[in-house]
Amino acid sequence: MTGPLIPMGVIPETWNNVIALIIGIGFGFALEASGFSSSRKIMGTFFGYDFVVLRVFFTAAITAMSGIIYFDFMGWMDASMLYINPYYVSSAITGGLVMGAGFALGGFCPGTSFCGVAIGKIDAMIFSAGLFVGIFIFSEIYPLFEKMYNSGNLGGAMIYDMLGLSKGVFAFLLIIVAIGMFYAATFVEKKVKKVDY
Amino acid sequence: MKNNKRDGTFYINPYLGGILLGLVLFATYYITGRGLGASGAVKSTVVTAVHAVAPSHAEESGYYSKFLSDDASPMNNWLVFEVLGVIIGGFISGTIYGRLKLKVEHSPKITDKRRLIAAASGGLLFGIGSQLARGCTSGAALSGMAVLSASGIITMMAIFGSAYLFSWIFKKLWI
Amino acid sequence: MNKNYIFLTILAVVIGLGILIMPETKHDNQIKPVDLLIAIDDPSRFLSTDVITDRLVKKDPTLLLIDVRTASQFNSFSIPGAINIPLDSILARSTAEIMGNKDLDKVFYSNADVTSDQAWIINKRLGYKAIYVLQGGVNKWFNTIVINEIPADTEPVEIIELYQFRKGACQYFFGNNETGSVKESNAAPKKAVVITKKATGASAGGGC
Known part of the structure; x- marks a missing residue:
């Protein structure tokens, strides 16, 4: 079975929603069990008392990345068929900066806030409501952003191409950097005063 | 030991959590050819709601109309189901580890009200930012990193860089 | 520090080294010559000026008209709503992004339908789907719709x-x-x- 299964037609499209639900359950479980339903645990990454976000995020990224590269190499999956989010330089950076501010204020990102909602965190519910309002506002004032939203389209650009590295070298460096960060995080955690939450 | 696990303070090892999450993400790519997402589900709910309330407004708007095609676009439905799954999965985990409790979590130094105002404005900003960047932490940053796309890694650095900066500005909200 | 993490670190480094030494996988999405020949014989890629005009008037969001003439020709006259991708930049990365968009019907046009058909064949061979040619090109369009x-x-x-x-x-x-x-x-x-x-x-x- 060569993946990706649905685009290849191995699994009919009608199974889409069922698969979405199952994947979502796995996603939600992994997030909640790692502690992403607590905004104060998430914020620990930024103040140095708990680096759980950093650990989970980078472990997940390198796990999935390695899986994709190995499956592609073995011919079990056609990585060129995977969807690559187009890279619009200015809107990606501006959007990221705005999201960072929202992160620092709200203590959640959309996925984690839904986990918080699931276990009854009222602040997560308010955050999710804010998401709806924010997206509604953006859509209404879209003409103001339209130029920035559509400028600097580099298409489905790959980071290693932009840096002039080969895929393997970049992936290897990413793993090494991630391991370095994990050890640094443990070191910082020991120095920083524990916060009770 | 078992009691300890159920009092709500137990979290799985972060690396185990990361590997679980990574496998889920990998499975998503393997099965659907796309990554995970969260803000997209909110977007399609907003688009659908606006379309239901004011159809002509939605069709004329430059942004809503992008997501209103004749055949209900499958990707957006997909994300809605995925987010429903996230809520179910979070609920299962919350049940197992004893974390189901209706409460406002905040630093002891601030009031409930202040926390909720901060959460609402944070959600608002995240909503706007996620549309600009074409995805949130899960859709753009995490999924993008797994396929080593430029947008994923740049968005991730922008989110975390700015979150580090702003979290020191809003330090009083947290510690 | 937990000793077990050392094993995890080693595992991660080994996986990384594996990625480092493995040759890069080449993906060839080009279609087979036989399929290309069959596709070239198939006239269904030609859309008439009236069909296109109808979709333009209805503001069909799934229609994308691509002008493959030079930029100066495009600027002097073009079909409203069209974008300009001269034939010599048909292989650029920004073009690949547009061509890869499965939700759009990409319709090439030139003055007649020779250049646009060339653009079509190049993109067809690269394996892109939902690509068409405006029959008769901008001249036919002008003669039927404007005059x-x-x-x-x-x-x-x-x-x-x-x-x-x-x-x-x-x-x-x-x-x-x-x-x-x-x-x-x-x-x-x-x-x-x-x-x-x-x-x-x-x-x-x-x-x-």
């Missing part, structure tokens, strides 16, 4: 209807800057068409 001979009243209903459609489309694109006499002369058939359009609604819909 529009008024049919005699004795002509069949279909012809008059087609004329009305083209006339309306032309006004839609370029505004109502026609002389008064032209406007008056088509006032009479206009009424007749409104009635017939309802009667032949199904066939008109199918044709467009």
Whole structure:
């Protein structure tokens, strides 16, 4: 079975929603069990008392990345068929900066806030409501952003191409950097005063 | 030991959590050819709601109309189901580890009200930012990193860089 | 520090080294020569000017007109709503992004349909789907939609209807800057068409 299964037609499209639900359950479980339903645990990454976000995020990224590269190499999956989010330089950076501010204020990102909602965190519910309002506002004032939203389209650009590295070298460096960060995080955690939450 | 696990303070090892999450993400790519997402589900709910309330407004708007095609676009439905799954999965985990409790979590130094105002404005900003960047932490940053796309890694650095900066500005909200 | 983490670190480094030494996988999405030959023989890639105009007037969001002529030709006259990708930049990365968009029907056009067909063949060979060619190109489009001979009243209903459609489309694109006499002369058939359009609604819909 060569993946990706649905685009290849191995699994009919009608199974889409069922698969979405199952994947979502796995996603939600992994997030909640790692502690992403607590905004104060998430914020620990930024103040140095708990680096759980950093650990989970980078472990997940390198796990999935390695899986994709190995499956592609073995011919079990056609990585060129995977969807690559187009890279619009200015809107990606501006959007990221705005999201960072929202992160620092709200203590959640959309996925984690839904986990918080699931276990009854009222602040997560308010955050999710804010998401709806924010997206509604953006859509209404879209003409103001339209130029920035559509400028600097580099298409489905790959980071290693932009840096002039080969895929393997970049992936290897990413793993090494991630391991370095994990050890640094443990070191910082020991120095920083524990916060009770 | 078992009691300890159920009092709500137990979290799985972060690396185990990361590997679980990574496998889920990998499975998503393997099965659907796309990554995970969260803000997209909110977007399609907003688009659908606006379309239901004011159809002509939605069709004329430059942004809503992008997501209103004749055949209900499958990707957006997909994300809605995925987010429903996230809520179910979070609920299962919350049940197992004893974390189901209706409460406002905040630093002891601030009031409930202040926390909720901060959460609402944070959600608002995240909503706007996620549309600009074409995805949130899960859709753009995490999924993008797994396929080593430029947008994923740049968005991730922008989110975390700015979150580090702003979290020191809003330090009083947290510690 | 937990000793077990050392094993995890080693595992991660080994996985990373594996990635480092493995040769890069090449992906060849080009279609087979036989399939290309069959596709070239298939005239269904040609869309008529009326079909395209109809979709333009209806503001079909899934339609993307691509002008493959040079930028100067594009700037002097182009079909409204078209984007310009000269044939020599058809292989650029930004083009690949547009071509890869499965939700869009990409329609190439040039002055006639030679250059646009070349663009079509290149993209077809690269394995892109939902690509078409505007039959007759911008010249045919101009001659059918913009320059529009008024049919005699004795002509069949279909012809008059087609004329009305083209006339309306032309006004839609370029505004109502026609002389008064032209406007008056088509006032009479206009009424007749409104009635017939309802009667032949199904066939008109199918044709467009």
